[in-house]
Amino acid sequence: MNITVLMSEVYPLPAVRGGAVETLVNHWLDSHEDAPDRVNLAVVSRYSYEAKNRSRVYTNTVFHWVVPLPFGRFWVRFRRKVFPNAPVYPLYLNFAMRKICRTAPDLIIIENRPEFVLAVRLRFPKTRIVLHLHNDTLNEENKLGTQIVHALDQILCVSAFIQKRVLTIVGVTPEKLAVLPNVVNLNQFSFQTRLLSERPILAFLGRLSLFKGVTVLAKTFLRLKESLPQLHLWFAGSSGYRGSREDQTIRSLKKSLSQYSDSVKFFGFVPQNSLVGLLRQASVLVVPSLWDEPAGLTVLEGMALGIPTVASRRGGIPEYLSEKEGWLYDSDSEAQAIDELEKVLTFVLTHFENALKKADLARTTVEQKFSAQDYWSRLLGVLEIG
Template sequence: MIEWHVLDPSQELASNNGAAILCVARELAAAAREQGTESFIVGGRRGSIDIAEALPVLKQPVHDGHEFRWLLERSYRFLTGHCLTPGLRFFPSTSLPPDVVILHNLPWAISAIRRRFPDAKVILYVHNKILNKLPSSSLRAALGRFDDIVCVSEYIRNELEVRCRFRTTASPKFRTLHSAVRSNLLFTERDPEFDVVYVGRLVPEKGVHILTEAAALPGRTWRVAVVGGKYFVPGAEEDPYVQQLHSRPAAENLDIEFTGPVPPAAVVEFLSRARVAVVPSVWEEPAGLTLLEAMASPAAVVASRVGGMPEMSKAGGVIFVPPSDPQSLRGAVDDLLADEMKRKLVASKGRDETAGRSWEDVYADLTAT
């Protein structure tokens, strides 16, 4: 059997790209290959491509250099779930046609896939909120073209079901598949070097500014590592938000180290040397991989109670706090730093919660239908 995991053509198919959707697709493809399925990561030809399972056969959308046409296309996709242009466009490929196509957050690509591979089973893998402006009838019609719809959390599934306004309590086509920890993240407990570590993108919705505000509140001085940049890959220019974050420690005498984007091995190193890992998101995070990876580390975890994140821990492996609340974040972290026994207990519970699920389990659930 041949299986395609199709990503947006703008996604860089590089091993140093820490984008969550790419990570999920790679883990599922690896689990499929273990079972003898020929599984590929299908995307564009942007940037460096060094992933062995990559199949870069998608062309970048062409809009004749007209920014207005590009904006019109993006807006039309967002509002209707369809494309003005042909949607996905393919380079010639010598690969055999897929038996299964998994579209990762690409509901608008269904027409192109159905035309090109009419016999393939097509699955929509929903990582975030999609098609937000569609009325219920249009949303039902758009999603009804898929053979299966998989959501990364109950939060995302419930949100879609409510907007679809099904007459029954749930649609049999919707399924929830919680993710697992990346298989190449192997943690070893080290002597803690940092009081607090954040891993992720430096964008406002991730709440890094809430972390710096919490660090500036009265109390012991935290030694903080902020691991990541605005983008997932190194070399990209930073924006005013990142520059503002960088300027605060010097202005307020805070002990914060900014690393920029780092490869997965370095993420393991920083989390292994942390007393507490924080995930201070201020948006409705669907189901953060960063949270799962922090739970698998030797650090205790403090996270915002938003979106699908509470689903990731139901047995005390995460201390949840209200979002956009530096005082609550400060209190939760200080409480753990002051009580080593409690800190180690929370960390141990987090590791136990993540240890029971692998990507092989996720793939088995995906193919169970």
């Protein structure tokens, strides 16, 4: 069987520039290398020099590259202006579908781009098409939702939360949907015995944006600093998907924390190979999202490392982190989130031995349920491919 994975136009695969979607699909490539199946795997990805070099280590996967064009965004804007009622697809998709034709696919997996589905179905009317959905972008609010779902043979969701959101579309049947949970590489995120240092560190990993709750964490830190003067706060991440530019959110964040500049660090985007070393220095990983997170990849990484993990009870996070393995708090508003997070962090930092016991259970949970080792076989199982 020929399976072709169509990546988005944002990041390349292999995941040399990060990206949660790319990191997860990279686990497919890794586990497929030693898989005893008869699947011919092909990937259509945005080109990058680093990704092409990294791809040479994969002998069981064929890569097809789409070189980004500098005028691609202008073309999309022009089409939207001239033909406002017509669907407009990025040039990336047009070139990507030409690459897909070369793979003679029996199955096409579209990664997290519902807006690609109708064009791909039109081009490949008889091919089985599956959408691997990572974000809450296919629901009753999507004007083309019904058409997109009907054009698909199956939808793989990263959480039951995302699955429920897709089911809000009129006419969707549960039989077309399945949950394929996120995973983490346990060899990379290996467990390590921990102790609370003299300068406890709160760590945040992800996009530095308001909906990720960075201001909640900053304001909570300022409160905690009064009773815990040795407390430190680290931010690992940038403001957007394409680099480490500093926007108004980051500037405001730095200004609000300027009185404790010696205790606060902004690392910007951290490559995957440097991330583990940074996280291992943290005392607590905080995921303070104010929006409904589709799933908990960052949560899983903290759990795998044995770091006490605190997260808001939003979206799909509770499907990965329970009260047995970490701490969840309510965040219906920013004020509530700050109050609840302060209580939880105060308890964790003052009862750190108990926190480490929960962290041990969290690592065990990841080993049992969320290991990347058999991610490829799980995918084939959900797709019912023997």
